[in-house]
Amino acid sequence: MQRQAELPIEHLGGEEVIGEALRLAVGSCKEELLTAQPGGGRSPALLAEALPRDLALVRKGVRQRTLYQHSVRSHGPTLAYIEQVLAEGAQVRTLDEIFERVIICDRSIAFIPGAPERKSAALAIRHPGAIEFLTKVFEHMWERAEPIALATEQHRPDLLTNSVRRTVLRMVVTGHTDETIAARLGVSARTVSTHIRKVSEALGSRSRAELGYLLSQRRLLEPEGSLLGETPRPQTRPRRQTTREHCG
Template identity: 55%
Template structure:
């Protein structure tokens, strides 16, 4: 008896298709079970991770930072003191940041006002803000800080940032660091890299000058002020020289006294000098 091809195909392939469908159901069930186990494992591992980890050496610090930043899913917060950054560091940061922004990660960065006169840093800022990042500046940034998804943070252990860093995972400490960042962000001034007026606005100039003069009153040296504000020692000395001429000061001690009594540092009387 001759059997039509369609009937023969149904007779032969039907059981195979049923078997495949059954195996697919088993596969989906196994995936669902493994997914549940994966979530449990991830949560358990997260709880097992130490709240504080000391990272020593530039290689380990950079590797840990790169892994945490690459794992960012929603938000990256960074505070970058020290003024303008070297071109090689900006190049590495640009590549990383554009990838993050392309994934929809929100990025907020705080620099010091002095980056507004640093061409390489401003070029980098223009590119990342075009891609959706937000950048603001303050006269003084408290310390370098990187916070990923408000779950893990990195802070330096000493002034020599490449020597050692602390990786923070304790929820309370990360929340505290994020609050420091949020408070600084609220006080900072937005940077619009395509707007020349924002590079040296009166507010920015006044903030920098007041920070320098307050440091003079406190007895800081030019070198100390320059390091803290992320600017050159020559720029600090020039600011101080102009104020000294304006007040008729003949010594550093006299300048500190005159600044403290002249009203230049009062909130209602911004300390501004001609540039």
């Protein structure tokens, strides 16, 4: 009979079982650790548990790349953790939305949530094709993400505020509720409603439907649009010239 630990996809049930499997796999990493963590800032307890392990890994030469959502840029405990792992050579980037939590160790085993019991169930994946797929998804997100540079982080509210605001408004236009938007972007529902209220006040909108109409009419969600709080973008160059812009 095949041992369960050798199965291409293994179901892990219970927080202790999941935690032990993660500790063994991550602790055994020799070359690379890829992690995507949605949901905004992490709890101080989880960060305190992860920090010694992650520092030990990077110090022995394991390449570490971690993805968070933009909202961690205003979360003190997560930033303190990031500062320490960056100082040792790890890489951290953020983007507006992460498709799902995933941990990939040496491209030989990956962990993803085991729906529907997200907190008490996970899947340990050893199938090469599945791991290759998850790695490609991670790389796609990584290319779109913004690096964290702690020397300038506290002076970059534009990325935290305007990128999140633009994403919030796009989701409003497509009919998402404040609660759904908050869950997907790793921020509070209050933060979502604040973004909507500020733009609504600036545009003179009295309803979500009217807000969507005004955003579309004025093309404020297009790349060249300028939202409340953003520095206006330069005017479009004449068509005979080539426009080259750096999206930072």
